[in-house]
Structures are given as structure tokens and as C-alpha cells.
Amino acid sequence: MTAVTGAALLGMTGCSPGDITEDSSETTGAKPSDEVLAGVDPCGLLSDEELKSFGLETRGEPRSELPWAPGCYYAGEPVTARLEKNTRQTVASSEKRSVWASFDRTQVNGRAAASAVPNGATEARACVLMFDAGQGLIQVQTQEIRLPDDVDECAKALEIAEKVEPNVPEPA
Template identity: 60%
Template sequence: MVAAGVGAALLGVAGCGPGGLAGDESGDAAGETSTAKPSGEVLAGVDPCNMLSESELKSSGLQGPGEKADTLSWREGCNYDGDPASLTLLKDTRQTVDSAEKKDTWAKFERTEVNGRAAATAVTEGSTQAQICNVMFDAGQGLIQIQAQEAGRSDSLDECAKALEIAKKVEPNVPEPA
């Protein structure tokens, strides 16, 4: 079930950001190269399987340790089983909330904040019936995405509220937006 959710999330935000490939330096109008750190460097020390402490996992109804998700090289992830929801934490070094919003795969994309950071709650077209919700927020020169999927089919869980709850716990543990 978690693997299906990761696939839906990858479809939702796959692709290059507007600045090209991660690690590319962008030039200004005069042709000069910027000296900003590539997003991969800013987020290099962030491990999705270590964004939450054991006590944060337990208090959120998640079981640790997490299991590395099968994702793309610029999009590392970690899966957690839990009750009432399973969860995937993703680190994306090619997207920001602004660039993710431009994707045409969203059935729902609503701007919000996570502890003061630019964020969004989003559901992909393919996930509207699967009870999967994503919350993403800017970190470094990329984003962190929390995907919650209801473990059962009781309709008693607000997946977006659960993802936002976890996002608020993760946010202090990742770099500020660059």
C-alpha cells in the first residue's frame, strides 16, 4: 500500500524544476554564474529516515525504523507503517513548493504554511480515491514532502491533517529555505 502511494507521489512531482537539473548553476541576465549552493549540497545531510525521533514516530502512530523508499536519486524517501496511517517522507532536491504547484497532475493544490514556511497540501489526480494526501514545504533549495495514506478504509482519518501534523514535527529538523 505504501509503495502505491510513493508511486502516486512520484507521478505528482516528477520532473525538473524550472532551474534545470539539481546541481546546475543558473546564470543571470548578464550571463554571470550564481554562487548559490546547489540544492543537493544544502539538503545533503538530510536523511528522510532520520527526520523524526523514535518518540515523534511513536506519538504519531508510526513504527520505526523506517524503510528506504525506492525513489529517484534526487528524491530520497523513507516509508513508515502505522496506524491509523502509513507515511512516506521524501526529500526532493529538484522541486520547491512554487515549482510543484505548476505541475498539472494535481486534483487539489492548496497553499498553506508549516511553522511559517511556504507549504502546500496536495492530492494527485490518481490519488483522489486512494485516501492519500501530501504536504510539502520548502527546505534548503528543495522541498520536504510528507505523504499520508490511511492504513484502513474507515474514512475516519483526515489524511491531509495527519500529513500536516507530521510536517510540523519534521520542519525544525531540516534546513531553512535557501
């Protein structure tokens, strides 16, 4: 089950490096984003108490499939979660990508945000909630790992994102 979860979360990260770097107009140099988001550690965005309140383990596992999108994976029940900072995308640029089965604009504590389901993840019961931070974005990816299918993954991602948001820089 863990391998399936990891593969699904990897798929939500950006599907493949080619998908993210294809649109060079949106990735015209990550240096400013790197500076603004440099101090953001995806494994340090939530306290142990907050992690426990979401049913997540307090020890996150750093995972960086893409150099510009380091993340931290948390096993948990009823969902697993991955917190990720992305220095090459924003909510607006992410909306233009063709990797989403659905992409719905929303807000997280007043910030531009979106709730998205990656292509192929509708059956995997997974959701990505992203919001602008610095000159990039923060993603909260959740996936329900067990039946029955009674958890709203996007609602759970929004709950987590609302706790993460105060701990990251304002959009630049």
C-alpha cells in the same frame, strides 16, 4: 494491502520521472540543492517517540524511486507515511505540475507550504504536504490504509510536517 500502499505512495512521489524533468526551467541543475540538503536523511527526521506518537513504526524503510528524491517509508496505523527530500522541486514549481487533483497553499511553522492530493489519490485517501527547505522541498505523504474513512490525511500530514520542519535547513 502493502503493495497498494506502496504503489500509491510511488504515484505521489512524482508520478513518473518524465513528469518531474519535463519542466527544465525549474530543474536547472540540482547541485546547489544537493549541497544544502545533503545532510538531510529522510529516515532520521523524527525521533522514535515522535514516530510512535503518530502511530508510525520506528524503523523506516529507505525508498528512492527517483535519485533526486530519496525517501523513507513508515508503516503505521491509522496512516502510513513517507518522508522525502526533493532537490529538484520547490512548493512554487510543484504547484505548476499537472499531477494534482487539488493543491492548496498553506504554511508549516511559517514556511511556504502546500497540501496536495495527487490525481487518482482522492479514492486512495492520500495526501502530500510539502514545504520549502534548502533549495528544494520536504514532502510528508500520508495514506489511510483501512476503512472506515475517518482520518483527515492532510491534517495528519501537517501534524507530521510541523515536527519535521525544525530538523531541516531553512529555504535558500
